[in-house]
Amino acid sequence: MEKIIIIGGGGHAKVLISVIKKSLFFEVAGYVDFNDHNKILGAQYLGNDYNLNEIFSHGIINAAIGVGQVNVTQKRFNIVKMVKEIGFIFPPIISKDAIMNEDVLIEEGSQVFDGVVINSGTRIGKFSIINTKSTIEHDCHIGNYCHIASNAVLSGGVKVGDCSMIGSNAVVIQHNIITSNCMIGAGSVVTKDITEEGVYIGNPARKLR
Numbered sequence: 001m002e003k004i005i006i007i008g009g010g011g012h013a014k015v016l017i018s019v020i021k022k023s024l025f026f027e028v029a030g031y032v033d034f035n036d037h038n039k040i041l042g043a044q045y046l047g048n049d050y051n052l053n054e055i056f057s058h059g060i061i062n063a064a065i066g067v068g069q070v071n072v073t074q075k076r077f078n079i080v081k082m083v084k085e086i087g088f089i090f091p092p093i094i095s096k097d098a099i100m101n102e103d104v105l106i107e108e109g110s111q112v113f114d115g116v117v118i119n120s121g122t123r124i125g126k127f128s129i130i131n132t133k134s135t136i137e138h139d140c141h142i143g144n145y146c147h148i149a150s151n152a153v154l155s156g157g158v159k160v161g162d163c164s165m166i167g168s169n170a171v172v173i174q175h176n177i178i179t180s181n182c183m184i185g186a187g188s189v190v191t192k193d194i195t196e197e198g199v200y201i202g203n204p205a206r207k208l209r
Helices: 011-021 049-057 075-086
Strands: 002-007 026-032 062-065 182-184 198-201
Touching: 002 011, 011 026, 026 049, 049 075, 062 075
Parallel strands: 002 026, 002 062, 182 198
Antiparallel strands: none
């Protein structure tokens, strides 16, 4: 198995470590964070961002972003840019307890957690989070740096633009398009295309701001 380090030491990192520990492909070498949280599920603290060059020089080249995205932000983008400049690569992380049917593409750095179902013809862009028990039906296209939160449901043919978040238990009805930089609130139902950036809540989802 190849070694991989986790960037971040919070709650998202804990879930990510637990998923990777079940993997047949990677072994968690440890995590970096500006705060020492001691061991996280057995993963050692390796220092902060300033130690990444040293870690890379020791032959560990795989990294995974352990920072969750709770709103529309460039934080994950900035972390990726910094870590890639050192030379690390970001393989997709896919739970062995997820269901991915035929003809599904998961791009660089994206993470698919336990209980997720992704059906045929779907494309997941770079550095997106497909969180626990979410369902992405056939022929969906998810952009880069998106977050599909726990138990969200995307019906067939849905398209989600870059840096958008679909909140927990939200539903997007089939063939609807959500533009980039949107947040769909928890439990909301998207019944028509969303073409303006912003925050949307309710059933049907309406723009809050």
